[in-house]
Amino acid sequence: MTEGKVDVKFGEWIQQGWELYKANIGVWIVASLLAIVISVATLGILSGPMMAGLAWMALVLVDRKEPKPQMGDVFKGFDYFLQSFLFFLVWGVIMMAISAISLIPCIGPLVVIVVSIALHTALMFGVFLIVDKKMEFWPASMLSLNVVKPNFFPFLGLLVVAMLIGHVGAIACGIGVIVTMPIAVCILAVAYRNVFGVQAAA
Amino acid sequence: MNTVQDQSPVTSLAVWALILGIASLVFCCLPVAIPAIICGHLARSRIEQTPEAASGRGMAMAGLIMGYASVVAFILACILGIITALTIPAVIKLWDDVPRNECRDNPVQ
Numbered sequence: 263m264t265e266g267k268v269d270v271k272f273g274e275w276i277q278q279g280w281e282l283y284k285a286n287i288g289v290w291i292v293a294s295l296l297a298i299v300i301s302v303a304t305l306g307i308l309s310g311p312m313m314a315g316l317a318w319m320a321l322v323l324v325d326r327k328e329p330k331p332q333m334g335d336v337f338k339g340f341d342y343f344l345q346s347f348l349f350f351l352v353w354g355v356i357m358m359a360i361s362a363i364s365l366i367p368c369i370g371p372l373v374v375i376v377v378s379i380a381l382h383t384a385l386m387f388g389v390f391l392i393v394d395k396k397m398e399f400w401p402a403s404m405l406s407l408n409v410v411k412p413n414f415f416p417f418l419g420l421l422v423v424a425m426l427i428g429h430v431g432a433i434a435c436g437i438g439v440i441v442t443m444p445i446a447v448c449i450l451a452v453a454y455r456n457v458f459g460v461q462a463a464a
Numbered sequence: 465m466n467t468v469q470d471q472s473p474v475t476s477l478a479v480w481a482l483i484l485g486i487a488s489l490v491f492c493c494l495p496v497a498i499p500a501i502i503c504g505h506l507a508r509s510r511i512e513q514t515p516e517a518a519s520g521r522g523m524a525m526a527g528l529i530m531g532y533a534s535v536v537a538f539i540l541a542c543i544l545g546i547i548t549a550l551t552i553p554a555v556i557k558l559w560d561d562v563p564r565n566e567c568r569d570n571p572v573q
Contacts, residue, residue, distance in 0.1 A: 303490050307530055311522060340482075343522030347529070 268409070268457055270416035275456065276423065279449030282323045290444035292333040293319060298440055306354070310346035310389075315339025316444065317393045320451030345392045349399035353385060382425075383418045384410050390454040409457060417453075424449040477507035478520030481527025488534035497538070500531035 283290055297312035315336035322331045339346060360377050364370040384407045391402035410417045428446025431438025484500035487493070507524035 300486065304486055304530060305489060307489070307533065308486075308526060311526065337523075340520070340522030340526060343525050347526075 268413045268416070270413060270420055270453075271456070272416075272420060272423070275420065275452045276427075276449050278324075278452045279424075279445060282320065282448040282452070283445045286323060286330065289319075289331065289333050290448075291441055293331075293336040294444045295440045296333065296336050298443070306350070307347070310348075310350035311339035311343045312336065313339065313350070313389050314342045314346040314393050316447045317389045317451065318342075320444075320447050321390065321394055321455070323448070324451050324455045339393075342392050342396070345397070345399045345402070346389060349388055349392060349403065352399065353381070353388075353403070357381065379418070379422075380414075383414065383421050386410065386417065386421050386450060387454050387457070390451065391458075394454070394458070420449070420453060472515075472517055472519045474520035474523065475507050475510055475518040477503050477510060478518075478523040478527070481507050481531070482523040483527075485527035485530030485534075489530050489537075492534065492537060492541070494535065494538045497531045497534035500527045501535070504528035504531060 293316060297316055301309040301312050315338050318338045318341075319331040319335050322335075357378060360381075361374055363377075364374045366373070385403055387406040387409065388399070388402050391397045391405055392399060395402075397405070424446040427449070428443045429439060431440065431442035481500055481504035484496050484503060488497035488500050504524045504527040507518075507520060508528075511518050511521050511524065
């Protein structure tokens with residue numbers, strides 16, 4: 263497990279993530295469509311397990327395990343239901359509480375944006391840890407935070423690039439997110455596996 | 465990697481709990497929420513009795529949470545509806561009274 267300086271290989275990880283996505287594009291699009299529709303229809307209650315399902319699929323592909331994940335495997339996230347649900351619930355509530363700062367004139371909204379981005383960066387490996395190591399949501403959050411903290415700015419850069427790629431589809435009336443969001447998941451899965459390693463996960 | 469796949473099949477009750485739970489939230493429907501809760505509880509007890517033969521604890525729990533959330537939403541909607549029904553006549557009466565007073569205070573010359 264890595265809790266020191268990490269060499270963030272931007273280009274390499276993005277390229278590997280893209281290759282993973284490209285090789286299984288059909289599966290990813292359907293799985294991501296299912297995940298987004300179910301998350302929205304349930305008012306975000308199932309966002310956690312759906313995200314865990316996508317993370318599970320990405321990790322299986324990163325590890326080149328057989329059989330390859332199918333579109334229905336997005337429901338594997340329900341094997342980690344409680345922890346992924348709590349992860350999204352607790353951090354969602356914390357984010358909503360922080361959003362109250364935006365009521366302060368002038369600097370309020372800016373502070374909320376900065377804190378939100380920092381929090382997203384700190385928790386970027388949280389769901390992957392829950393899925394891969396079957397950790398509980400709080401230790402997973404803290405481990406992610408501890409790993410990201412000494413390498414904050416490189417990881418922030420990686421997250422921003424992944425999110426920009428992942429949300430570029432939103433330009434097409436939001437529907438394009440279904441196509442582009444899995445790219446971000448693949449990039450983060452590659453980053454996770456490179457940072458935490460296969461050995462530590464066993 | 466710890467992505468151990470559960471070999472035991474997912475119990476159909478858990479799948480039904482999930483489907484009904486989602487439907488109860490989408491359609492805000494109490495008659496769908498109650499079966500979701502029943503299926504969720506049945507699935508959980510079946511999984512606890514025979515964990516080697518059935519899985520799907522997460523789906524059952526998801527169905528339960530969404531079923532209960534729908535029931536709570538339904539109760540809140542009922543309370544809100546009753547409060548609205550009780551207050552609207554008073555608001556209408558108040559609304560009607562205001563212009564009448566204004567007219568009485570400003571008689572046409």
